[in-house]
Amino acid sequence: MKLKPSSAFLLSSLLSLPVMAQPPGTKAEVIPITEAIPDDPEVQKVIEPLAAEIKASFGLPLVQAPQGVFRGRRGEENLLGYWVSDVMRQAAQPLVGAPVRFAITNAGGLRANLRPGQLKVGDIFELMPFENELVVIELTGAEVIQVVKEGLLRRGGEPCSGVKVKVEGTPQQATLTVVWEDGSAIDPSAVVKVATTDYLYAGGDSIPTLKKGRKPFTTGVTLRQMLLDQCTAMGKAGKELLPPAPGRYSVPVPILEAIRDKTFKL
Amino acid sequence: MERRTFLASLSAAAVASQVPLKAVDGPAAGRITLLHTNDTHSRIEPFGPGNGAISGKGGMARRATLVKQLRSQLDSVLLLDAGDTFQGTPYFNRYKGRLDYQLMRMIGYDATTLGNHDFDNGVGMLIEAIESMEQLKHRNPPFAFLNCNFDCKGAPALGTRLRPYLVREFPGVRVGITGVGVAFAGLVAPKNHEGITWKDPYESLKPVVKRLREIEKVDLVVVLSHLGYDNRDGAYDDLRLPGQVAGIDAVIGGHSHTFLDAPVKVKQALGETLVFQVGFGGVNLGRMDFALARGAVKAASGAAMPVVG
Numbered sequence: 001m002k003l004k005p006s007s008a009f010l011l012s013s014l015l016s017l018p019v020m021a022q023p024p025g026t027k028a029e030v031i032p033i034t035e036a037i038p039d040d041p042e043v044q045k046v047i048e049p050l051a052a053e054i055k056a057s058f059g060l061p062l063v064q065a066p067q068g069v070f071r072g073r074r075g076e077e078n079l080l081g082y083w084v085s086d087v088m089r090q091a092a093q094p095l096v097g098a099p100v101r102f103a104i105t106n107a108g109g110l111r112a113n114l115r116p117g118q119l120k121v122g123d124i125f126e127l128m129p130f131e132n133e134l135v136v137i138e139l140t141g142a143e144v145i146q147v148v149k150e151g152l153l154r155r156g157g158e159p160c161s162g163v164k165v166k167v168e169g170t171p172q173q174a175t176l177t178v179v180w181e182d183g184s185a186i187d188p189s190a191v192v193k194v195a196t197t198d199y200l201y202a203g204g205d206s207i208p209t210l211k212k213g214r215k216p217f218t219t220g221v222t223l224r225q226m227l228l229d230q231c232t233a234m235g236k237a238g239k240e241l242l243p244p245a246p247g248r249y250s251v252p253v254p255i256l257e258a259i260r261d262k263t264f265k266l
Numbered sequence: 267m268e269r270r271t272f273l274a275s276l277s278a279a280a281v282a283s284q285v286p287l288k289a290v291d292g293p294a295a296g297r298i299t300l301l302h303t304n305d306t307h308s309r310i311e312p313f314g315p316g317n318g319a320i321s322g323k324g325g326m327a328r329r330a331t332l333v334k335q336l337r338s339q340l341d342s343v344l345l346l347d348a349g350d351t352f353q354g355t356p357y358f359n360r361y362k363g364r365l366d367y368q369l370m371r372m373i374g375y376d377a378t379t380l381g382n383h384d385f386d387n388g389v390g391m392l393i394e395a396i397e398s399m400e401q402l403k404h405r406n407p408p409f410a411f412l413n414c415n416f417d418c419k420g421a422p423a424l425g426t427r428l429r430p431y432l433v434r435e436f437p438g439v440r441v442g443i444t445g446v447g448v449a450f451a452g453l454v455a456p457k458n459h460e461g462i463t464w465k466d467p468y469e470s471l472k473p474v475v476k477r478l479r480e481i482e483k484v485d486l487v488v489v490l491s492h493l494g495y496d497n498r499d500g501a502y503d504d505l506r507l508p509g510q511v512a513g514i515d516a517v518i519g520g521h522s523h524t525f526l527d528a529p530v531k532v533k534q535a536l537g538e539t540l541v542f543q544v545g546f547g548g549v550n551l552g553r554m555d556f557a558l559a560r561g562a563v564k565a566a567s568g569a570a571m572p573v574v575g
Contacts, residue, residue, distance in 0.1 A: 027555040028529045030544050033328050035312070040330030043372055047310055047327060050365065054356050111354065125356040129308075130386065202455045 058122030062228070063235035068116035069243045071107065074156075075256050079243040080114060080127070081107050081159020084227065085195075086244060089161045091226045092136045092195035095219050100136060101180070102144050102162040103195035105223070106205040107155055119231055119241065128224040132197040137213025142188035145178045146209045149266060152176070154206055156259045157249040161195075167251040167266075171258035176266055181248075197223060296438025298486060300554045301333060302346045304520030305381065305546035307354030308366055313547060323549035330373045332551055337374070342436035345374055346443065348520030349381030349492035352395075354547070362391050367399035375409040377432055379445030379490040380416070381520060382453040389421050389460060396427055412445035412490055415470035420461025431474050433482050439558055442478030445490035446471060448521055449502070467493060467502055468510040475513045485558050486515045494522035495543055508532040508539035516554055519543035529554060 069080045089103040112126040139147065148165055151158030157165060163186070166177045179185055196210055198218065203211050234241055251259075258264035312325035337343050351370070352363045363384070370378070384392055400408045410432050418425030431444040446467035450459045471489065478484045489507070497503040504519040512535035519541060529540035544550040 027553075028540065028542065029553050030525075030527060031332065031551045031553055033312075033324050033332060033549055033551060035322055035328075037328040037332050039325070039327035040334065040373075043330040043369060044327040046365075046369065046372070050357070050361070051311060054360060057360075058356050122356055125359055129353055129355065129359060199455060203451065204453065204455065 054122070058120060058125060060121045061235070062119045062121060062124070062231035063239070063241050064117070065114050065119050065241040066116055067243060069114040069241065071110055071113055074260070075253060077246045077249055078107050078110075078157075078159045079246060080110055081105060082161065082244040082246075082248060083241075084110060084128075084223070085159050085161035087226060087230045088134060088195040088223070091221065091230070092134060092193070092219065095134075095221070096136045096193060096217055098193055100162075100195050101192040102139075102147075102160065104147060104151065104158055104160040104200065104207070104210070105197055106151075106158050106200055106207075108205060109197070109199065109223075110159075114241070121228065124224060124227050124231060128222075128227055130199070130223070132199045132223050134219040134221045134223060134226055135196055135198050135201045135213075136217040136219065137194050137196065137201060137210070138191050138215045139194045139209075139213055140188060141186040141190045141192065143209050143212060144192065144194065145176075145186060145188070147194075147207055148178050149176060150207045150209055152249075152251070153259065153264065153266060156251060156256050158205075158207065160248065164247070165249045165251075167255055169252075169255075171255050171264050174255055174264070174266060296342070296436060296485060296558050297340075298342045298344065298436055298439050298441055298556050298558075299336070299340045300344050300346060300488060300516060300518065300552075300556070301336060302348065302518045302542070302544065302552040302554075303329070303548055303550075304348035304492075304518065304543055304552075305350040305523050306347065306366070306548040307350060307383070307546060308352060308358035308363075309355060309547040309549075310357045310365065310369065311355075313549065320545075320547065320549045324547050326369050326373065326548065329548055329551060330369075333373055336553075342439065344376045344434060344441060344443070344488075346488070346490055346518055347375060347378035348490045348518050348543070349379045349445075349447065350383045350520055350546075351378065351381070353383040353386045358386075362387055363395035364398040367395050368402050371399050371402055371404055371406050371409060374406050376434065377410040377412050377443055377445075377490065379412050379492055379520075380428070380447050381492040382448055382450070385450075385454045385458045388458045389424050389462065393423050393427065412443055413447055414444050414474045415446045415465045415467045417463040417465055418461065420463070424462065431478060431482075433478070433484060439486060439556070440482070440484040441486045441488060442475075442482055442484035443488045443490065444471065444474045444478070445492075447492045448494060467491075468507065471507075471511045471514075475511055479513050486556055487513055488516045488518060489514050491517050491519045492521045493519070495519050495524040495526075495541070496522065504541045504543070505530070505532060508534035508541070512536045514539045515556070517541045518552070525550075 071078050071080045085103040085105050089100045092100045168175050200210050309324050313320050315321050351366045411428050413428045414430040434441045449464045478487050491504050493502045495504050504517045523546040524543040525545040529542035531538045542552050544552040
């Protein structure tokens with residue numbers, strides 16, 4: 001076996017150090033795992049057939065997404081999240097047999113962007129690796145506004161469907177306006193159906209008002225399956241998947257920065 | 267072998283140039299290398315293109331090679347992980363974490379701890395994954411699951427598999443390792459951690475570290491932490507931990523996916539603690555070498571040596 005020059009250098013340094021001159025001490029480093037390191041044959045032998053299995057099932061084509069759908073960088077709108085929450089609302093309606101006015105998911109649960117081109121089964125798995133389930137609850141209009149506010153304070157706005165959200169003013173003095181997507185006012189006392197996930201309904205990601213949801217309907221449909229079904233249907237109908245229009249959240253940059261620094265109150 | 271000859275000639279040269287060595291009169295010296303990963307998230311294969319700076323990096327087969335190389339070069343090595351092995355690729359959805367743990371055993375891990383995502387399929391599936399790793403026929407022994415702040419009274423099947431700490435003896439150095447996990451609230455659905463109660467990690471660590479130091483008489487205390495590196499709004503994180511629990515030499519961190527270039531030294535009552543974390547997805551392997559004089563102050567002083575490549 002041939003030693004790499006750098007390893008030889010380490011060994012020579014170790015061996016040339018006088019033992020007593022070596023104080024109790026450390027050496028530390030980050031070793032990047034790159035293609036320069038060959039695969040271990042024993043481990044690779046286990047992975048290879050499984051990788052082939054995964055590729056076979058996850059390489060199946062779903063639908064064309066010519067522009068891709070992206071989460072957006074900080075300060076940009078999360079169009080991927082908008083799309084997922086739109087599909088949640090749309091999928092929930094037939095399941096509960098009633099209009100679903102609002103849907104909200106958490107940006108943190110969307111684990112990958114959809115890159116432009118042919119979408120495959122594996123892309124949806126990467127986007128939504130979790131087993132989270134679609135849940136429909138009832139909230140009042142006032143609670144819907146509160147849910148939006150909690151998502152805003154936590155992450156600058158969690159992706160949602162059915163409303164338009166506007167924050168105006170300065171980090172010190174801001175006002176929040178939430179209206180239905182058609183611009184009409186939200187009646188604080190009206191009871192509406194809301195689609196979300198079992199994770200958020202259980203209190204995940206700190207939108208506590210979702211926990212107040214009444215008459216929960218657990219659909220038994222995972223968000224992933226819901227997205228797979230939607231993409232399959234669009235593909236079969238010869239449609240393309242396009243990102244939803246922006247404009248659901250309007251928040252001034254200084255306020256977004258204050259939210260990030262956790263100095264913003266509303 | 268060429269390497270042996272090379273080593274022998276080097277030692278001869280070293281001895282010749284360093285005579286007289288005083289080591290014989292001094293306290294026993296020990297060396298230990300900690301290799302570590304965190305938040306590997308079912309990244310069995312390397313990251314594909316389109317993933318920015320981490321494109322093409324990672325992969326468990328490469329990690330296995332690197333660990334083998336380092337173990338062949340070094341006498342005393344521990345391979346550790348700070349949790350969140352599960353969730354992130356179709357491999358997890360298909361193989362439910364069994365593959366991750368089995369490959370970790372093949373790579374030669376000594377211990378890991380549990381992160382929040384390791385509960386994503388519930389306690390039952392977690393135990394199944396651990397069992398499948400234990401039952402694997404392989405020359406490497408099964409690795410340990412370390413945690414001291416989960417009360418598993420209501421989930422005995424997991425409780426019997428979680429150990430509060432582990433002690434490993436190497437020439438000239440005894441190492442104690444323990445682990446702590448992040449609070450479930452808001453991260454793990456209640457049904458997925460049924461029977462397990464999260465307890466304050468600082469209060470849970472204090473008696474364990476004391477026991478490791480005073481009864482187990484270890485030279486080095488290592489904590490596998492899934493608390494996160496720096497929680498701006500939380501009471502518990504790796505940067506606050508040393509100040510709260512004295513006597514820890516190294517914190518191998520996870521949860522926050524923090525890419526550190528080198529360990530951060532944090533002052534504590536008995537010296538310094540090295541806090542380290544190497545990103546996520548298995549794109550890096552962390553390495554911390556400790557050279558100790560037995561009976562000396564245990565916290566590391568950070569004498570730098572050249573980097574191995």
